[in-house]
Amino acid sequence: MDINNIISPELLDAFIKFGINLLIIILKIVIVLAIGLLHVAYATYFERKVIGHMQVRLGPMRVGWHGLLQPFADGLKLFFKEDLVPANADKVVFYIAPIIFMAASMVNLSVIPFSYSFTIADFKISPVIADINIGLLFIFAMAGIGVYGIFIAGWASNSKYAFLGGIRSAAQVISYEIAMGLSLVGVMIMAGSLNLTDIVRAQEESVFGMFAIPQIVGFVIFTIAAVAETNRTPFDMPEAESELVAGYFTEYSGFRFALFFLGEYIAMIIMASMATICFLGGWTIPWYIKVVPFIKYVPGIVWFLMKVYAFFFFFYWIRATLPRYRYDQVMGIGWKILIPVALANILVTGLVKIIITTLNGV
């Protein structure tokens, strides 16, 4: 029996196309997850090496050449550690808290575009899992869900340190999310879109090549808020080691702790990628740098990663240099400085935009 008798050739064609598209999406997910997790592993290594050299020591040196296998050794160790649950903990919530946190930060990887789209055998492949129009909003929403993970982890542990850490974290992340959202409104106004790919495209077409130059105020606010959002020094209140032992994950051990750890580093990657995409021009290079011969042959993903890692280095640099703020000071900076300045920035950006469009219209 001929197959063509059952299904029409058009339908079969559509079917095969759908199958291939599905395969491409699955492939993309696998690649992004694998590479994303590898980056997390080596972000810890990079951090330890960078801070080590800043602090007149060497960092990991034992496992593999210059400690290159250290992240795997750590992961393996955490995997085989005993999974302790405090006797009075709310068990179900205690179990799901790290999963919520981890999932909420990992999902963000799906909307981050990494490079130019390219074509293989008639299939247009854009290097992003989900090219949605509300990419920025999606990331904010997921960051909001991640707070639940932190907060219920602190609550379910039934420990006072974890509880205090959870409360601090919830308060801090929520207040800095506002500042961060407001700092990005300027970018949205300039790009006219919430789609991350469109934002990058808008920067490539703009005179400045990247929004960090016209939106310098927004960029500074975003950077500060990103540090606070990822709970890193000098805003590492929720896990202030010297005060709250380890903050909201004090009672977690073994792989549940590793999930929090991974989630935090993924959040760092997301924040660095956001900064790269929204302010530094993503995988594109400004026209004034393109003037340099041969530089345009460097693939977009290399530019992207370079910018992301530069941002990472900045995170580490801050951590090695600055002392920690106090809780009330952190909230004060967020509410009294960052949010008003971000609002003023929106006002100015909007006014300039109106003026430019009116002038163009005339």
Place this chain on the structure above:
Amino acid sequence: MIQKEAEKIFETRELNVNMGPQHPATHGVLRLVLDIDGETIVKVTPYVGYLHRGIEKLGESLSYFQALPLTDRMDYVSAMSNNIGYVVAVEKLFGIEAPERAKFIRTIVGEMSRISNHLLWLATHALDIGAMTVFLYCFREREWLLDLFEMICGARLTVTYPRVGGVRNDVPQEFLESLWKFTDEFPSRILEYETLIDQNRIWLQRTVGIGVISAEEAVNMGMTGPTLRGSGVPYDIRKHKPYDAYDKVEFDVPIGTTGDTYDRYRCRMLELRQSNNIIRQLIEKLPPGPVMAEDPKFILPPKDKMIPITHPTKDLAYFILEKACKGCGMCMRACPAKAITGEKKAPHKINQALCVNCATCLVTCKFKSATVVPGGKGLSDEKLAELAVAPDQLPEDIKQAQQLLVRQFEFIKKGPKAPEGELYVATEVPKGELGFYFVSDGTGKPFRMRLRAPSFIHASCLPRLCVGHLVADVIAAIGTIDIVLGECDR
């Protein structure tokens, strides 16, 4: 009615948090019970005693000269200063005068100890507030100082280098050269720490106006050392009641004005520079001469004089003369190797296979029956009995060594007798005023030894410093009073 019930249901209480004894920032095993309202401290109750080892009581069962190593274990961060404090107190009790060179060396190592203590304080204080890099920078220089300690006495932390009547041994020339190099470089290193925190806005926000205590209150609470001087009271025992060589050097006593955490930090940073200066002056003026007082009553006999009978490689055997032995059993009980056997009132015998040549029998025997046979190693008992002579007919060097050995035993076991009376002597250790109070009943051991430990008094000031501030400020307050729980609990 309804309101009352509502109040009952929605009654608010302070959260009660146990900080310590295991906590990353309590500098040991300090336990603080905090009552917090939100993040504000309502009440702080410090509990101490988790590291209590009974040093004061142990001191009563050891002779004045034996108790010295105990002081290492008090403030293990600056053991040298504690040693000096004890040694100065005991010297005063016995009326011993240490030679000039020993005094200079003691002052040098005391100031080195002050620097290494302040470095550790700065490292941990900064780490508590979150400045991680300062921690490792400080440890780099502290390591240098600890290596220098190792060079003069073989130990890095529990040094026991100063002795009653001087110091254990003279310092080598390399030590002085390396220390001089250190003092050359150290001021620039202090600047390096200060670039990271001194004018750092976050540091200032975390320390200025935190834990303020007025001069009057600080004096009333018994604060001493830099913790007191931060409030503007220029009280320094090195200046007001100089001991050792402090009257021969010039230095300033840095004081603060407002008495907050930042002032105390500044005081200690300036003290680092002063200590560096003191060491330089002392190295320049270091006089030649002996390093131990020449009073045989108070010092152990030199070990090399005892070599003829104590050196393990010497070819000799110990033997008990049958004729002289009354069978009292003294040597049998004293022998550490249990090599001596025998019935009561019958001559005892040494089992040569078990004997470890420690000469204990020689010292304990009151009837001059235990003797030593030069060249008697590995000989049979009959042969030894043939060769053995009474102790007073032995060669002169062996006889002298034996006498010294007896003296050493007396010295260690009983200790020289102290004059009767009471005595309080205080010295300025890095943490404040460390006082030793002795009650002597005229024997070789103190009737009562009491320590005034600055850490203990400073720990009691914590509630005063913390109440009204936030949780994060408790950490800053613990850091700023610079306590070590080994000294606090004693």
